[in-house]
Amino acid sequence: MLKERPLSEKITALDGQVFDVVVIGGGAVGCSAAREAAAAGYSVLLAEKGDFASGSSSRSSRLLHCGLRYFEAPNPMRYFARHPARFLTSLSMARQAMRERRELVLTSRERVTPIDFFFPIYSDGPYRPWQVDMAFGLLKRLAPGDVPLDYTRLKKPEALQKPMVAALGNRAKLAGAAQFTEYQFNWPERLCIDAVLDAEEAGAVALNYTEARMGDMQNGARKVTLHGPDNAHATVRGRRVMAMSGIWIDKVLSAPGKRASRKIFGTKGGHIVIRLPEEYRGQGVSTINSWGEPFYCIPWHDLHYIGPTETPYEGDLDDIHVDEHDLEFLLSETASLFPGLGVTRDKVIRTWAGVRPLTYDPAHPKGSRARELHDLGPEGLEGVYAMTAAPVMSHRDSGRKITGVLHSGLSPSGTASALSYRPRLPIENSNAQPIAEGAGYTLADVRHAVRHEHARTLLGVLFRRSGVGLRHWFSDAEIARVAEEMGAELGWSEAERETEIDRYKRDITRLYGVPNRRDRAETNDDATIPQGERA
Template sequence: MGIPSRREAQGDRRYDVVIIGGGINGTSAARELTAAGYKVLLAEMFDLAHGASSRSSRILHCGLRYFETSRPLRSFLSSPRRLASAAGMARAAMQARAELNALRPEICKPFTMCFPVYGGDAVKGWHLDLGFGLLRRLGPARPVLDYRRVAGDFDRHVPFVCDLRDRDRLRSVATYREYIIDSPDRLCVDAALEAERGGAELRLFTRATIAGRTAEGGWSLRLSGQGSVEMVEAPVVLNLAGTWSDEIIAGIAPEPRVPLVTGTKGAHIVVRLPPRYAGHGIACLHRGGHPFYCLPLGGDLFCFGPTETPYGGDAADAVATDEDVAFLIEEANFLLPGLRLRRSDVVFTWAGVRPLGYDARQPMGRRVREIHDLADRGLPGIFAMTAGPVMSHLSAGRDLRKAVGRVLAPSRLPPVPPLPASRPDPAAGDMARMRHAVGAEHARDLMGILYTRTGLAWGRHLDRRTVEVAAETVSDLLGWSPGDVATQVDSFMRHQNIRFARRETDRLSVDRVEART
């Protein structure tokens, strides 16, 4: 099997599995492996959910998107393999939708998705009927899809139909139930903390470097962070660093090296829409042929996106550029010309990079989730994953546990199920939540407190005084001096203004929003 036998653990520096990456798949794998009896260490260079996990479109979709192409019949009839792949991904989406709804209903927010069908377009109404018929057969019966296709009296059934393009060519509107994941960051935090309660070790703000092979044939890793360097060993390493996965093995992989990951950027804009959009979203194909959505984020905030462009830079630096914003506004106005959106209507933006599988024949990467056993690259005991979306993280964690189990048995008996997580008293307010994030959830900066763990900054821009109060609230726990508080506030404000770039809404824009109401 390629994995050496292990001696008894010597101190705390030896583990069964070291996981590199604290995103949604790394934390899910840590939870599954710890529950199975493996001694696990999870190392994350930044904070939990730092990369793609916190920058997704947040949609928990039913899998229809895998059948959405500009020429569905031609595409699938000409390639049965592509149809089988689409059906497999759609089945996985339906199963993930059902499982996450059952386990975490409080963060799965339902809404009615609408797919307009026009005369002359490549996507026909019967295509959607067939697609949803397949979805019903592929996935669980619950939660229901609530699919129907409205073929007339649109003003009564589709409250925003007045804004749609080409009313004279509108043949029908398909409606069905979808969900928005309210806090993907929180999913990462909860999985990591559950793994820790089961015995896993978390090393955040720690860079893990694979130093080489051990005398036994396992792997030696250097952990650098918070002013210290430590060497640890493990026979199995899970390289779950997302778009950074190729960097993790760059120094140890034999030549020639074929990349693991192709990065594609998805940018979004957020605008305020009038009350008639409440509880609804819109799905379509944009003029480039890729899925395009208008999604409800809460209150009157809606996002349009995503883009689909190649990205070769550092994923941490990904932002919505002026070109991205212009494209998204143009496509939003093509879909909904009645809104007459302008740049001044954009409340904030965000962008993330999808870690898709590299394929020289597919410049935009492979979207099928894959676990890569790197033994065939001369790296036995190292596994990686590509194209693992947030919505399917539960099954991803199980599949990673099974991959490890094929080469290594756990060194311990499965632990007693961990105690429930401690929670601050909801009545205690935001300050208690912030202090709990530091004292019990490993938060070390304001980004980790206000975005990742509490979500207090999500969906709005905080003013400087609010951020100062937050910093002062936790300064005693983190040992921050007044100078440290000022530095932390400056850092948060830069982060907020770059990662969630804001376009100031002028008075005219506010008047236009009110007029659209």
Template structure:
């Protein structure tokens, strides 16, 4: 770990709270704390939404998955505690679904989820009836679940029903309303910018190291960025670094250290499906007994997934392996044999690592969102969070704010009124330039994925990427040679991150049309 030079050891800037991690929960906490009057600094070692926040399944779900288990009646009757936990998570999911779809309807796209029910299967029709009655009782009335269970005339009600397996044993198809989050990256960017307009300081591409206790109380941190090393202090530190949370504590936590995080990888494959699938998705349990989805990403693109496998490496390097792809393709064809999907049908893949809670004896981690008060580990004033999904980031931000409030009051006053998000403004190249000038974009990945989403769901061709680089080179101080290096770096990232180059790369003309 790097240490600040002695010359910078005096006069360190002091904040109420330093947040480590610029993912969805870190930026949401920054927004809530700033709005409450706290002086906040957010440090992110890379760019916003760099880890799990940008690589989720993108589903804003109702919470049914928490009741989806083989033999649910036996499972929950034998373990009332597990039923209580599932009910609590389902209630939180219903509340998150209602709040986020109302607050950000432009990025929460509704669709009809279909759950096929088979005679003799692990999930019976009455299981779903009971599950949806529970969801309706646990959550807000709006938006409606629109639940119904279709028992006959499947082809009339579900346009792709002919592709489903084992029609002779298909007992029913349950349908209900779900949502896809079109741009979790953008939610993260908007939360960070709102916090900044309220007075928070953002330090991107800056590694924060907790150096030890501060003489004035609280914690001393070293911020290592492009301009050297700076010392700051704060009585409270929020360690929201996701899968890197344990690394943040290395060197300051008393030994022996129990890990905070268990990482599990979720991989997805993306294919193009016929028009009969438009506006629909599919939920089921795969042959291993875990939830499996076909989700509409937009247009004719649909993803199948996720996998769930242990992962201990760098989350930024997580990719869908050949083994992952074979599993997902096999389960997709088992679910929908009428499609006859092949590897050549895969447009791209992606994988993300979930920062779930560590629990002895649970190799796949704990899925319950938990705020860890590390005073119990001899680190007073340091908090961490595990298992905080994108869909519930609004309530996570409030819970983190409340945890801070139990330690220190805000040093300032809340802003006099809510701070609106800025108008996206001009189209075309101006949108790209705005991302640099007003939204802290510093590379092509941050420009084309995180802030504009132009590269999401397709591969950009080299000419389109070069055109984007040219439009912002003057703002970022890139020489022609540096711009060419940035383009090459992006092309390599695009191929490695999404696994496969699409046959029809997005051209400059298409990119300009979409901006």
């Protein structure tokens, strides 16, 4: 049975409490803000309407990138000459990317993986070899040298010795390729879970599956109503409210009846997952698609994923997935850019899509990537702040900036504590059965996830807390085994356990399936996890 109070009891027990800070949204930025604020001595409540890391934070291209993409534009010299302010913004964002890259690699190496990346240079392309040299030289100067880029420019004969470069199209006009080291998040969801646990250790209260709605200010604190499972509800107050809810920010800010101006412009990024021959493993390509936008083929364990799309999104924020239009675009671009890979619809194993919470700016037709921390006081929402366009890779810096704003006008009610940012690793020396062969995540870890990491669903364990789900196709027996373990902890009846299994299968088909084709997610037994790979 459950080793801690049910979530509904946790919620009702909070009724009437006053917090220094209420953080709404449990993605990478919200979890990091809660961690930093709690460690600074503030009393913090973190509320997430779904599971932690269930939104855009889990749907990105998973790159801890070096900042090169901020200089990518059609005719970049002309573009930045015409828009010098945008060049300065790109320079600032690239500098921040390099700093974040360095910090995460040095302090959380277990959460990132280095990969060999190639950027093809074409004689008829938008970038000359000297421009590529200049861009990487600039990036090198923007960051310390202890996490190097390992940049080298390969001439055409040498570049074509690399299988991933040899698979590219337009080889007749290939002039060479830039080779450099990029880093990839092993799975960004775990960064959020780690941040939640850090925040709780520092004294924060963290609630998932709890919707928070803002109300009016009362005696210097804003009313926030909490709504959770089993009709649980409570009213708390926050001296400051941080709307860190990503693509849902505009909805959160409209709740009090004083509708703030638009803050979010969402663009959808879709990906396809494929399996390539062994010689491609560990190699990725960064190039430019037909729309002049970044496009990647990225290694992922023994798989690769390709994308993203970048289209304005006005659809259901709770039902984001790759549709037929996305799939056709991704296949068309892949056939044009990587004809040597031979990717066709029937070779697509899985898909996923997310929506980027970019900053709304009429001057940018697809939203601005400039991160902004908005003070909603001038719009009638005193003590409310929202952050837009904050990528996963900058979550720590975002949390610090948010805490800096707190310090400027609010003294913490408690004592500060130190943060180590240590990754939470699977339980060691466990004789428990693994959830799948070679997974590095056991049934003991499942129990731990339920008891200590707020896991309440199969999707929450098999994808977000273990990181295994996107790269392994669980059999019915494996799913049932994990469901039985969770059910014993959560008190599920047999009927509830079967309902949860059905929900899990529907969710992965909807979120990760291939449009207009029965998803192979839980029936393909040839996609095993390579031995020695730990989640």
